[in-house]
Amino acid sequence: MPNRITQLFNIKYPIVQAGMIWNSGWRLASAASNSGILGLIGAGSMYPDVLREHIQKCKKATDRPFGVNVPMLYPNIEEIMDIIVEEGVKIVFTSAGNPKTWTKWLQDRGITVVHVVSSVKFALKAQEAGVDAVVAEGFEAGGHNGRDETTTLTLIPMVKEQIKIPLIAAGGIATGKAMLATMILGADGVQVGSRFVASEESSAHQAFKQVVVDAKEGDTQLTLKELAPVRLIKNKFYNDLQDLYKKGPTIDELKELLGRARAKRGMFEGDLEDGELEIGQISGLIHDIKPVSEIVDEIITEFKRAQTSISKL
Incomplete structure (x- = not known):
């Protein structure tokens, strides 16, 4: 080819x-x-x-x-x-x-x-x-x-x-x-x-791979556009973000919730609740x-x- x-x-x-x-x-x-x-x-x-x-x-x-x-x-x-x-x-x-x-x-x-x-x-x-x-x-x-x-x-x-x-x-x-x-x-x-x-x-952690396989249309969302836009699977962390957005958060408040190493926790360590689970709509x-x-x-x-x-x- x-x-x-x-x-x-x-x-x-x-x-x-x-x-x-x-x-x-x-x-x-x-x-x-x-x-x-x-x-x-x-x-x-x-x-x-x-x-x-x-x-x-x-x-x-x-x-x-x-x-x-x-x-x-x-x-x-x-x-x-x-x-x-x-x-x-x-x-x-x-x-x-x-x-x-x-x-x-x-x-x-x-x-x-x-x-x-x-x-x-x-x-x-x-x-x-x-x-x-x-x-x-x-x-x-x-x-x-x-x-x-x-x-x-x-x-x-x-x-x-x-x-x-x-x-x-x-x-x-x-x-x-x-x-x-x-x-x-x-x-x-x-x-x-x-x-x-x-x-x-x-x-990736096996648990994250399985979440990807189980995902359906609409299960991902682009968020955190004020920091660095990221598409991820909706989970507890995503829901916590949405609750914070309802209060009109500052950049610092968003950064505080995001914290450090959240993507590692989700994709590499398999924390499906509080980790950042990055994946595409496909x-x-x-x-x-x-x-x-x-x-x-x-x-x-x-x-x-x-x-x-x-x-x-």
């Missing part, structure tokens, strides 16, 4: 496994890469020494390309970038920050750089910064999201109209049909997150936990069948 994305990353299929915090460790990334797609380690939930360990284990588990996702708002960013270079990682996805800050520095060291955006405005800024590709992520996506609430269906063609570099679609994509739909709209490839949370190799279409290789096979098989069906319309 050669195209601009497969050529850019030297992979078989134009699919990227999202580098999600508390979900995307070396086991998930290596399994994804071994399945013919691009696996990403999620550095956002790792101290520098932990990231180095995951990179080293991933290199031993796969001889295929993999990358690291780096949210630039996290501390220790300089040390993290140095480790990526020292360990010979050749692909970096940046997010949550100005792409100009690190793009040239990384590219000068032989690293391909992709930046995650949520709007046409930021896609153009990323292209101007010289990135090799962009991920345009719609409102449906799990985790931290854009404030404009632009859906993938509208975001992808609008970004495609404005940029020349390769475009990867994200947000609400877990099936081959969705992959084909976004590529028809102009994407060169897709980034899949939520579906890989519910994989055997994901580092969770309502995820019904099982299975190996990454099977997930990729299902997506590609459905993609090819959908291609055939489209030709008959």
Whole structure:
């Protein structure tokens, strides 16, 4: 399935496994890469020494390309970038920050750089910064999201109209049909997150994986837009947030309720009541936990069948 994305990353299929915090460790990334797609380690939930360990284990588990996702708002960013270079990682996805800050520095060291955006405005800024590709992520996506609430269906063609570099679609994509739909709209490839949370190799807690499988339409909500917008499953923590919102809270009051390490408690440690359970709207279409290789096979098989069906319309 050669195209601009497969050529850019030297992979078989134009699919990227999202580098999600508390979900995307070396086991998930290596399994994804071994399945013919691009696996990403999620550095956002790792101290520098932990990231180095995951990179080293991933290199031993796969001889295929993999990358690291780096949210630039996290501390220790300089040390993290140095480790990526020292360990010979050749692909970096940046997010949550100005792409100009690190793009040239990384590219000068032989690293391909992709930046995650949520709007046409930021896609153009990323292209101007010289990135090799962009991920345009719609409102449906799990985790931290854009404030404009632009859906993938509208975001992808609008970004495609404005940029020349390769475009990867994200947000609400877990099936081959969705992959084909976004590529028809102009994407060169897709980034899949939520579906890989519910994989055997994901580092998420088993209880969180089961909540994702059990989720139905309407069970997620985008909230905390005053801090950093995040889509999560409704639970006790979410309900506590809604009660606080009724009182017209200040930013400090929201921060106090959020506290520290709440995402780790929810997704990694399995606290389903008071943890932050980040997942996309597409969770309502995820019904099982299975190996990454099977997930990729299902997506590609459905993609090819959908291609055939489209030709008959």
